[in-house]
Amino acid sequence: MKRLIIDCHTHFSTFDHEGQTFEQIRNSLLLSMQKLDIDYAFVYPDSEPSTVVTDLDTTRELVKGFPQLLMLGTACFPMTDKSINDKLDTLALSGDIIGIKLYPGFEEFYPSDGCCHSIYEICIKHNIPVVFHSGETMNEPWRESFNHPSEITNVARHFPSLKIVVAHFSQPHLTACQNLILNYPNVYADISGLVHMDVVKSCGQEVIYRCLSDVATVQPDKLLFGTDWPICDVAEHLGLVESLPVSEATKVLILSGNAQRVFTLEL
Numbered sequence: 698m699k700r701l702i703i704d705c706h707t708h709f710s711t712f713d714h715e716g717q718t719f720e721q722i723r724n725s726l727l728l729s730m731q732k733l734d735i736d737y738a739f740v741y742p743d744s745e746p747s748t749v750v751t752d753l754d755t756t757r758e759l760v761k762g763f764p765q766l767l768m769l770g771t772a773c774f775p776m777t778d779k780s781i782n783d784k785l786d787t788l789a790l791s792g793d794i795i796g797i798k799l800y801p802g803f804e805e806f807y808p809s810d811g812c813c814h815s816i817y818e819i820c821i822k823h824n825i826p827v828v829f830h831s832g833e834t835m836n837e838p839w840r841e842s843f844n845h846p847s848e849i850t851n852v853a854r855h856f857p858s859l860k861i862v863v864a865h866f867s868q869p870h871l872t873a874c875q876n877l878i879l880n881y882p883n884v885y886a887d888i889s890g891l892v893h894m895d896v897v898k899s900c901g902q903e904v905i906y907r908c909l910s911d912v913a914t915v916q917p918d919k920l921l922f923g924t925d926w927p928i929c930d931v932a933e934h935l936g937l938v939e940s941l942p943v944s945e946a947t948k949v950l951i952l953s954g955n956a957q958r959v960f961t962l963e964l
């Protein structure tokens with residue numbers, strides 16, 4: 698039987714698509730999904746205006762008319778324009794966004810900073826998750842202090858009803874991320890980026906495999922399939938899930954079941 702597959706982490710980005718319009722890049726994503734039997738993809742906008750990744754409004758335009766593409770909202774810190782709160786609230790209410798992605802590390806704020814609390818309230822109100830970029834950031838390790846799992850722990854503790862997704866399994870801080878998601882029932886992690894050559898080199902293939910296997914065995918409801926397309930290869934990420942020493946039922950949870958539950962999707 699065909700499994701439902703949801704890629705929880707993609708971007709409309711010019712990476713590997715230099716010279717193409719964002720429409721062409723969106724079409725490349727759709728084509729790649731069709732080829733690999735991916736049913737849905739979550740698209741993450743950039744929090745700041747950028748020429749290499751689409752922002753919130755451009756992403757909205759591009760996913761319109763494509764029910765297989767779902768998007769998240771985002772906000773930039775420090776938040777200069779408070780009207781973003783109302784905008785995200787409205788978009789969450791209408792179902793136009795299914796979560797909110799924040800980029801600590803890319804921006805210099807900590808997830809536990811008071812300035813983020815209004816975003817968490819919106820997520821709790823609409824029962825949607827907040828997704829944190831976590832771990833490696835622009836090859837500048839000092840930035841990782843902003844998004845380290847220990848920082849996310851503070852949010853998990855103070856907002857027990859907030860669903861939190863840690864992007865990239867916080868690589869290279871895999872063990873810290875593993876402890877975080879196993880200790881807090883409201884925290885999940887996506888596996889995006891973990892097959893990337895540089896990540897495999899810095900974390901070690903064995904360590905990645907062991908971490909994911911341990912979590913999938915002990916708490917199979919905690920891992921989400923994601924790829925970080927177009928930076929990373931989708932087929933290789935599927936291969937990583939396939940390689941885990943877990944039951945078919947657990948693989949189905951990782952590939953789509955967990956995402957459906959965490960992002961409250963009725964597909």
Ligand SMILES: [Zn+2]
Pocket residue numbers: 706707708741925
């Ligand atoms: Zn990403």
